[in-house]
Amino acid sequence: MTPAARVQSAIEVLDAVIAAARREGASAERITADWLKARRFIGSKDRRAIRDLAWSAIRLCGEVPETGRAAMLAVARCDPALAALFDGSKYGPAPIGEDEPVAAAGLAPAWLEERLAASGISREQGAALLDRAPLDLRANRLKTTRDRLAAVLPVAAQTTQAPDALRLPAGTPVETWPEFAEGLFEVQDTGSQLTCSALDVRPGEAVVDLCAGAGGKTLALAAALQGEGHLLACDIDRPRLSRLAPRAARAAARVETRLLDPGREAAALTDWQGRTDAVMIDAPCSGTGTWRRGPEARWRLTSQALARYTRTQADVLRIGAGLVRPGGRLTYVVCSLLDVEGPEVVAAFLAANPGWRVADQQVGAGTPRGAGCRLTPWDDSTDGFFFATLHRL
Numbered sequence: 001m002t003p004a005a006r007v008q009s010a011i012e013v014l015d016a017v018i019a020a021a022r023r024e025g026a027s028a029e030r031i032t033a034d035w036l037k038a039r040r041f042i043g044s045k046d047r048r049a050i051r052d053l054a055w056s057a058i059r060l061c062g063e064v065p066e067t068g069r070a071a072m073l074a075v076a077r078c079d080p081a082l083a084a085l086f087d088g089s090k091y092g093p094a095p096i097g098e099d100e101p102v103a104a105a106g107l108a109p110a111w112l113e114e115r116l117a118a119s120g121i122s123r124e125q126g127a128a129l130l131d132r133a134p135l136d137l138r139a140n141r142l143k144t145t146r147d148r149l150a151a152v153l154p155v156a157a158q159t160t161q162a163p164d165a166l167r168l169p170a171g172t173p174v175e176t177w178p179e180f181a182e183g184l185f186e187v188q189d190t191g192s193q194l195t196c197s198a199l200d201v202r203p204g205e206a207v208v209d210l211c212a213g214a215g216g217k218t219l220a221l222a223a224a225l226q227g228e229g230h231l232l233a234c235d236i237d238r239p240r241l242s243r244l245a246p247r248a249a250r251a252a253a254r255v256e257t258r259l260l261d262p263g264r265e266a267a268a269l270t271d272w273q274g275r276t277d278a279v280m281i282d283a284p285c286s287g288t289g290t291w292r293r294g295p296e297a298r299w300r301l302t303s304q305a306l307a308r309y310t311r312t313q314a315d316v317l318r319i320g321a322g323l324v325r326p327g328g329r330l331t332y333v334v335c336s337l338l339d340v341e342g343p344e345v346v347a348a349f350l351a352a353n354p355g356w357r358v359a360d361q362q363v364g365a366g367t368p369r370g371a372g373c374r375l376t377p378w379d380d381s382t383d384g385f386f387f388a389t390l391h392r393l
């Protein structure tokens with residue numbers, strides 16, 4: 001494939017990503033994978049180049065671009081070598097016209113940039129939200145230790161602030177390794193691992209992961225339990241929750257799962273009501289802290305969707321708090337840096353529930369924010385998170 005043909009291919013990928021962002025379709029990751037899968041004749045170097053070009057355009061454009069070509073022209077504007085590839089060659093893009101529309105560079109749509117600034121996110125912190133994320137593993141303490149795992153991995157790994165974490169270059173094909181099939185590690189961002197540490201789960205405890213999804217955090221909580229105690233993983237999304245059982249089997253983690261009915265969660269959890277030592281509430285959120293992995297998410301978010309998230313966040317925090325025994329605790333987590341989804345949700349809960357106090361947040365990283373702690377890619381080299389641990393008196 002010629003370099004110009006790669007650019008034209010990236011423009012086609014971008015057109016599909018933009019269309020999906022407008023109608024709440026698949027993620028950019030899925031669309032890029034499907035586009036490449038349908039063109040098996042494209043070699044691996046070309047695939048990587050097309051993906052990199054398309055993703056650099058997604059990262060650069062704050063607002064949804066009009067077209068893939070307008071997005072790619074925004075990249076070309078700061079890269080003369082790329083601009084020269086708009087040469088009208090056989091499979092390449094047409095030459096750049098004089099008054100052609102060029103997408104604007106930016107962090108996010110204007111309304112969202114304002115909300116981030118109002119949440120204390122600086123220019124540097126904002127820019128780092130769109131960097132390329134590293135690949136973090138969590139050594140599964142049920143089967144190994146971080147040191148033993150590091151010694152058998154086929155590539156050198158760095159350690160990070162989380163006690164079981166190892167960091168590898170982005171794109172390392174870890175899921176093809178035998179150590180993955182053997183359950184020696186899970187892929188989990190260091191920040192996500194640290195939010196699990198904040199709950200400080202000890203062997204023998206009764207623990208609920210209320211919004212477990214496919215179990216990213218559940219498996220870390222199971223490792224902290226060391227096979228002693230009881231761990232219940234819940235979610236309202238059947239397909240997501242059903243992905244947890246095979247992961248738990250691979251990790252040798254003992255986990256009970258329970259599918260909840262939206263609006264009737266408490267009724268399905270009466271046996272855990274007021275009896276649980278530790279509750280993890282990884283609430284659904286806008287995901288502003290994970291743009292490094294899905295930068296087109298900022299093109300999809302609307303203020304209406306954000307308002308819906310904040311309502312659900314207050315609901316799941318109230319439901320999770322109802323499970324905690326006197327003297328027990330909960331950790332509320334969102335992978336968002338918007339105050340309205342983190343500090344403000346917790347502040348409203350504390351104002352309405354005087355029988356709770358804020359715990360000391362000691363996880364070896366992060367900056368205090370409201371009643372909790374914030375992790376950012378810029379300050380902590382993790383995905384962006386807000387978390388707060390609350391004790392029931």
Ligand SMILES: C[S@@+](CC[C@H](N)C(=O)[O-])C[C@H]1O[C@@H](n2cnc3c(N)ncnc32)[C@H](O)[C@@H]1O
Pocket residue numbers: 210211212213214215216217218234235236237240260262263265282283284285312316
């Ligand atoms: C941030 S995701 C969880 C990710 C997961 N904990 C992990 O670490 O991979 C939030 C989850 O909350 C679930 N959810 C939404 N509303 C809920 C509710 N009322 N009760 C329980 N789970 C809910 C969603 O289906 C989604 O899977």
